[in-house]
Amino acid sequence: MRRLACLMLLAAGAAVQAADGPPVAGRESLIDPNQYRGLAADHRAYRTGDIVMINVLEATRAKSQAATEAGSELDLNVGLAAPSTNYSASLGLGGGNASGAQTTRVGELRTQMSAQVVGVEPNGALRISGEQSLIVNGERQKIRLSGVVRREDIGADNAVWSNRIANADIELLGVGVVSESTRQSILYRVFKWLRLL
Secondary structure (H helix, E strand, O other): OHHHHHHHHHHHHHHHHHHHOOOHHHHOOOOOOOOOOOOOOOOOOOOOOOEEEEEEEEEEEEEEEEEEEEEEEEEEEEEEEOOOOEEEEEEEEEEEEEEEEEEEEEEEEEEEEEEEEEEEOOOOOEEEEEEEEEEEOOEEEEEEEEEEEOHHHOOOOOEEEHHHOEEEEEEEEEEOHHHHHOOOOHHHHHHHHOOOO
């Protein structure tokens, strides 16, 4: 009889624990099931807040060339012959004009930086935005990048090339001694505005 009472108490305790849910130790786990990704899982960025590495390799080259050439020539010969003498006269006019112009512009930017996924488009594309600041010898350089990346363009190393970013907006800013030295002086800008230069 005593054994039957003990078994009933154990069964009642198990029923109460099952009604309360998982044991307390499971609630205090260090792993969040909603955020956990296994060791063999794909670790590429796919949701808001994830970090993706950007390999920036941008090279621009523009060249414009124009040339014009014009020429004209006029020859006039007059001759008069008589039994005793010959008279001849000639007149020649010529002119030519040639002009040409050429402009060339080259720019290159190579760096690696990280960007954060700030949104997910309805088609699954990722909107990214990132900023990197670097100070070299008192010259502050800041790189800003934003755009849209397709998930399939992100490599297994969680990196994407900048030429795979749609609507890419890449900006390089420099503030310091070097940028100040390339800035035109106020006097030069005033004379340029008055069209004296």
